[in-house]
Amino acid sequence: AQTVTQSQPEMSVQEAETVTLSCTYDTSESNYYLFWYKQPPSRQMILVIRQEAYKQQNATENRFSVNFQKAAKSFSLKISDSQLGDTAMYFCAFMKGMNRDDKIIFGKGTRLHILP
Amino acid sequence: DVKVTQSSRYLVKRTGEKVFLECVQDMDHENMFWYRQDPGLGLRLIYFSYDVKMKEKGDIPEGYSVSREKKERFSLILESASTNQTSMYLCASSLTWPNYGYTFGSGTRLTVV
Numbered sequence: 001a002q003t004v005t006q007s008q009p010e011m012s013v014q015e016a017e018t019v020t021l022s023c024t025y026d027t028s029e030s031n032y033y034l035f036w037y038k039q040p041p042s043r044q045m046i047l048v049i050r051q052e053a054y055k056q057q058n059a060t061e062n063r064f065s066v067n068f069q070k071a072a073k074s075f076s077l078k079i080s081d082s083q084l085g086d087t088a089m090y091f092c093a094f095m096k097g098m099n100r101d102d103k104i105i106f107g108k109g110t111r112l113h114i115l116p
Numbered sequence: 117d118v119k120v121t122q123s124s125r126y127l128v129k130r131t132g133e134k135v136f137l138e139c140v141q142d143m144d145h146e147n148m149f150w151y152r153q154d155p156g157l158g159l160r161l162i163y164f165s166y167d168v169k170m171k172e173k174g175d176i177p178e179g180y181s182v183s184r185e186k187k188e189r190f191s192l193i194l195e196s197a198s199t200n201q202t203s204m205y206l207c208a209s210s211l212t213w214p215n216y217g218y219t220f221g222s223g224t225r226l227t228v229v
Binding site for chain 2 (some may be wrong): 024035037044045046047053091095102103106107108109
């Protein structure tokens with residue numbers, strides 16, 4: 001069974017700093033999808049970034065980028081020039097993605113505080 | 117943008133009550149999901165549905181049931197609410213093959229007293 005592990009339950013960084021959230025996963029599949037979701041306090045969970053495992057290039061979305069290390073089964077999220085609005089719970093997620101009954105599996109989350 | 121709407125943001129119910137949590141999506145998504153979110157436990161899948169009138173158990177279905185009579189609506193039912201069902205409930209939807217991820221609703225924070 002696939003698992004997703006986020007080893008940092010909580011982190012705090014100063015505004016404008018760069019922060020990296022860690023995520024590792026376990027799978028025997030060669031083709032799959034990885035996601036980072038953001039859940040701001042009392043607000044809706046939204047997709048931040050996604051990565052297709054067969055693509056070598058790391059995904060980026062503005063200040064958000066990932067470091068995808070397929071052999072190490074690692075999928076970390078880097079937030080550059082962090083802003084107060086980045087304060088949120090961040091979930092790493094995995095999906096095998098080849099069959100209709102494949103579902104997204106979530107890690108337990110990392111609570112990120114951006115300090116003024 | 118796809119919208120997933122959960123009918124209540126906050127609910128307080130009494131032990132033993134039958135509770136209905138409603139979720140509606142407006143983009144013709146085939147798949148719909150109910151999760152509960154608890155501190156330190158992350159998101160746990162309760163039930164999901166791939167089509168109208170279809171339902172599948174997730175990881176923690178005990179004490180819950182679901183209904184999907186129309187494609188756009190997926191209801192979670194707590195047959196007899198208990199205090200250990202106090203939680204944040206998240207509804208999500210996706211296309212048949214969710215390689216672009218799920219779209220989530222805003223959540224319903226349910227307190228059972």
